[in-house]
Each structure stands twice: as structure tokens, then as C-alpha cells.
Amino acid sequence: MNMPRLALAYVQRRPLSTTLVILLLALGVAVVTLTLLLAHELETRLQRDAAGIDLVVGAKGSPLQLVLAGVYHVDVPPGNIPLAAVAELRANPLVANVVPLALGDNFNGFRIVGTEPSLLALYGGNLAHGAMWAQPLDAVLGSDVARATGLAVGATFAGAHGLSTGGGEHGDAHYRVTGILAPGGTVLDRLVLTSLESVWDVHEHHQDDDREITLALLQYRSPLAAASLARSINKDTALVAASPALETARLLTVFGEGVDLIRAFALVLMGASALMLFVALAQALEDRRYDLAIIRTLGATRWQLAGVLLVESLLLASVAATLGIVVAHGAAWTIGHWLPDAAPLAAAAWRWLPAEWGVLAMALGAGILSALWPAWRAYRLDVAVALADG
Amino acid sequence: MFELAGVVHRYGQVTAVAVAAWHAGAGEAWLLEGPSGCGKSTVLHILAGLVRPSVGSVVVAGADLRAMGESTRDRWRGRTVGLVPQRLHLVQALSVRDNLALAQTLAGNPPDAARIDALLQAVGVAELGPRYPRELSQGQAQRVAIARAVINRPALLLADEPTSSLDDMHAAQALELLRAQAVEAGATLVVASHDRRVQSLLPHRYTLLPTARAAA
Numbered sequence: 054m055n056m057p058r059l060a061l062a063y064v065q066r067r068p069l070s071t072t073l074v075i076l077l078l079a080l081g082v083a084v085v086t087l088t089l090l091l092a093h094e095l096e097t098r099l100q101r102d103a104a105g106i107d108l109v110v111g112a113k114g115s116p117l118q119l120v121l122a123g124v125y126h127v128d129v130p131p132g133n134i135p136l137a138a139v140a141e142l143r144a145n146p147l148v149a150n151v152v153p154l155a156l157g158d159n160f161n162g163f164r165i166v167g168t169e170p171s172l173l174a175l176y177g178g179n180l181a182h183g184a185m186w187a188q189p190l191d192a193v194l195g196s197d198v199a200r201a202t203g204l205a206v207g208a209t210f211a212g213a214h215g216l217s218t219g220g221g222e223h224g225d226a227h228y229r230v231t232g233i234l235a236p237g238g239t240v241l242d243r244l245v246l247t248s249l250e251s252v253w254d255v256h257e258h259h260q261d262d263d264r265e266i267t268l269a270l271l272q273y274r275s276p277l278a279a280a281s282l283a284r285s286i287n288k289d290t291a292l293v294a295a296s297p298a299l300e301t302a303r304l305l306t307v308f309g310e311g312v313d314l315i316r317a318f319a320l321v322l323m324g325a326s327a328l329m330l331f332v333a334l335a336q337a338l339e340d341r342r343y344d345l346a347i348i349r350t351l352g353a354t355r356w357q358l359a360g361v362l363l364v365e366s367l368l369l370a371s372v373a374a375t376l377g378i379v380v381a382h383g384a385a386w387t388i389g390h391w392l393p394d395a396a397p398l399a400a401a402a403w404r405w406l407p408a409e410w411g412v413l414a415m416a417l418g419a420g421i422l423s424a425l426w427p428a429w430r431a432y433r434l435d436v437a438v439a440l441a442d443g
Numbered sequence: 444m445f446e447l448a449g450v451v452h453r454y455g456q457v458t459a460v461a462v463a464a465w466h467a468g469a470g471e472a473w474l475l476e477g478p479s480g481c482g483k484s485t486v487l488h489i490l491a492g493l494v495r496p497s498v499g500s501v502v503v504a505g506a507d508l509r510a511m512g513e514s515t516r517d518r519w520r521g522r523t524v525g526l527v528p529q530r531l532h533l534v535q536a537l538s539v540r541d542n543l544a545l546a547q548t549l550a551g552n553p554p555d556a557a558r559i560d561a562l563l564q565a566v567g568v569a570e571l572g573p574r575y576p577r578e579l580s581q582g583q584a585q586r587v588a589i590a591r592a593v594i595n596r597p598a599l600l601l602a603d604e605p606t607s608s609l610d611d612m613h614a615a616q617a618l619e620l621l622r623a624q625a626v627e628a629g630a631t632l633v634v635a636s637h638d639r640r641v642q643s644l645l646p647h648r649y650t651l652l653p654t655a656r657a658a659a
Contacts, residue, residue: 054537054541054545054547054548054554057549058541059534059536059537059545062536062541063481063536066535066536084447116572254608264467331490341533343530344534344535347528347532347533347534348534348545348549349493349517350491350493350520350526350528351520351521351546351549351550351591352518352520352521352522352546352549352550352551353521353549354513354517354518355513355514355517356514357549374611386533394447423617436488436493437484437485437488437493437494440484440488440528440529440603441484
């Protein structure tokens, strides 16, 4: 029977307040941890998708919209640009690589992207089955698309108008699946890739001088281009050039404010639970004055009495922190499995972020802070008076 | 075994207790008597090293308590003194066995389940080991409190009004048990009581006078 076991025995003696304190503190820890996991996963995903792309060039409009439509495929592009712009960009000595994209259709909500095979290199994509497109209306499916639709190599399907479900089908033009990409954790997993010609054919743009694309993804030839290329395109042409790194940072700043608000709420929860823990310990101290005095008569030092309160508080905080972190990771795993768009969260649920050490430290710190005053009172206990008072 | 000399304890300007001289030998059984409020409990606390007197010398089992630091005195108390408190209080969160085990731990002794079993058997509550204090009758709690006080074979066994709330039969049993356990442990026994029923049962007696008379 050592002092930690004595602290555990005291904890077990008041199950209601123990349970409430643990649940409240665990809830705060869980919300903070879940926001950390979500923010980290979002940031990682945005950065991974934009990793190989230095610039997005498209029609006049919002640069953020251009990046969202061209890199992350979550927004409507501002318009189309002439195919000739691609040749002009390729002729620019500051540009190393140009990948054109033609958007406009979807299959079961997955965007159909007319492009060139070099798009795969930008995202580090690889074929898992079959081959790249060779003929018009050949298509390569991202891994999520293949899983969700059940299509295999050789299958055919018809695209629909628009970038999301609800548009009319192009019933006379059927794509044929020639390949399926390996899962890469990038936006490619959720796209249907085909040639530019396929998109033009489906939309019956047969004249070369009519041909348009939606936007182009660029890679710089040298770091020097970062300083001048976007500025010159924006100033000298009818196009808009947007930097994914810059727009993503802006987006994360806006998103970060929302996350901070949720996190502040969770910290208030943690503060409230620390206060509840303090009240529970202070009340327990009053109930136990005679107990503690008896323990002193058995040979316990003042420090040991204070230690019992401190260990008791740390015990509760540790259980709550562990529970909160487990709940947060469990929630991330569940969200990842239930929402197809958040699938990477399921994998993130098994990862431990360095910032979680901070959450753990905060919970234990709350436990220590809550116990300081009751522990001090236990340390200062006058045994003779407590025994006389009874 | 212990010697108090010129001991005075004051709370502020008020003298709470005064013991001019008191010497007790090893293995003796003493009654510390005196009217209510004369400071019997305070003297027990002084002997246990729980209260440091304002002046005077306190030597127990060869140790000068006034010269000891507080933490040293706490550890010394765990090893040397057994105290049966007035309310026979047991630590409520612990079972009977764990109450005794806690006393062993705080005395710096290794856990000794055999000693606990033997002692619970000796005081007649062998079957109560797993029970909690709230499940015990007053008589049972009293026996466990005595067992806890002697678990470490203390040199000095102190009991504060152990019979004050007991009927004649239980009072006699409690005294007999205390004496028997003190003999078994080889301890000097001091029972503080103003209970007349106790007076004839202990061979040695120290009468504590109210402090006004003591000062005179």
C-alpha cells in the first residue's frame, strides 16, 4: 500500500465527480486534438497537391478560384483560355513545363480532366493497371473513382455536363477505361483523366482555331522566374497567373482563424474541467482532514500528504488526456471511413503529431494547477487540531 | 522508555499543558488521567512527536524529539509509535487489510501479509480483512485500530480515550486488548482517559493537573 495506491483508492471512492471531471477534461482534449489532426491533414493535403506546381494560368478572375479549380479541383474555373496560350507559355524561356487542363464534365461527380500524360509526373502518379490513353475517349481512372464506381479496365461510361452531379449525359460519347492509377493520396485519386482531344470531341469543337483549354499548370525553369513570371503574365496578357503556394497560404490563414476559434472553445472546456477538478479536490480535502491527520500519525510526512492530492489530480488528468486523445483519433478514423472526401483522415488517425505532446502537457498541467492549493492545504494541515476537531 | 522534563506547551499566551517530570520504563502500562480539557491529548501528541512543546525536554526511546527535524520525526513516529485515536478512525478509502498495510509502508517496513493476518486473528477480526471501515461495527473498528497501532511492534503505544464511547463490557475488552498487544509488542502503553472504569486496570498513573495549578 503505497501513496499512489492510496490516491487511487480516494479516486475510486467518489465515482460521480471523478467521472464528470474525466469526461469534461477528455472532451476538451478530444476537441483540441481533433482540430490538430484535421488542420494537419488539410495542410498536408493542400501542400501535397500543389507540391509540383509553381503557377496556374487561366482566364481573368479570382486567383484563389483558379488555384482551387486547377490544383485541388474543388471550385468552378473562371473561364476558358485559347489553346494558343499554351504554345506561347511553352515558348517563354522562364517556363520549364506546361500542362494544359480542359474541364467541364464529370462522371458520377468525379471530374473528367482533359490533359496530357505529363500531369501524372506533377503529382507523382503511377498506373496500377492498364495503360495510358492512346485514342480519343480513352480514360484513366483515379483509384478512388475506380473503387467508388466499380469500373475496371475495358469498361465504358458516359460523362455528364458540369463539374458535379446533376448535368445531362453525353449519351453519344462513351469513354473506355484503359488504365487505373495507384492510390497516391493526391487529387489524382479522385479524377478521370483523358486526352484534351477527348474533351474537345465530346463538346464537338473540331476546328483547331476554336480550341480552348480551361487552364494550364506551370513549372518554373529557375527560381528567378518566381519573381517575374506571374507579374509579367498578369500585366502583359489577358490571362491570370496564380501561385498555389501563395493562395494556399491565404486559404490556410482564413481556415486557421476558424480552427483557432474551435480550439479556444476547447481550451475553455479544459479550463472549466480544471476548475471542476479543483473544486472536487478542495471538497475532498475538507472531507478528509481527519483521514489525513491519521495518516500523519502513522508516519507520513507533510510532503507525502501533499503528494497524495497531487498524484490524485494527475491520475485523473492522465486518464482524461488519454481518453480524449483516443476519442479524437477514433473520431478521425470514423470520419475518414464515413466521408469519402475525408478518406485520408482514416490513415492520419494512426499518426501521432508532435503537437499532441503539447495537448498532453496542457492536460497534465491543468491537473497540477488544480491540485496546487488543495495540496498546499494538506501540507499545512495541523494534525493536533484536526484530531481534536474530529 | 520516555522522559518528559520541564515540558510546557503554549498556544500564544495561553499555557495548554505543563508536565514537570514524567519517566516511564520499557513495557510499563500507564494511565494518563486528568479532567477534560487539561491537555491529555496534547501530551500524547507531544510523546508521538506530533506537537513540539514550547519548552522542555522530550526523550522517547532514546531519541530527543525537540532536536529532530519534522520529516525525521515523522519517519521516527512511523517506526516507534502506535497511536489509537479517540474516534478509532480508520482511513475510509482503504480496506481493513490496506489500513494495516499502509501503516507498514509508512513505517518503512516491507509489506508483510502474514503479520497482518496474524494480528487480525489476534484481535478477533480475522474475517474482516477485505471489508471497508463503513462496513464495521464500532467494536470491530476499535479492534482494527488497535491492530493498526501495533502492526509495526512500536516501542510506545498511545491510546486517546479509547473507552469513552463504549459500554462497560466493550471498555474492559478494549483495555485488555490494548494491554495484551502492548505486552506482545513489548511496548510501553500510555492510555489517556478520564474514565473511572479504566483507573483500576492500569498499574501506573500520571495525573495531569489543569495548567493553572500546574503553574503554581
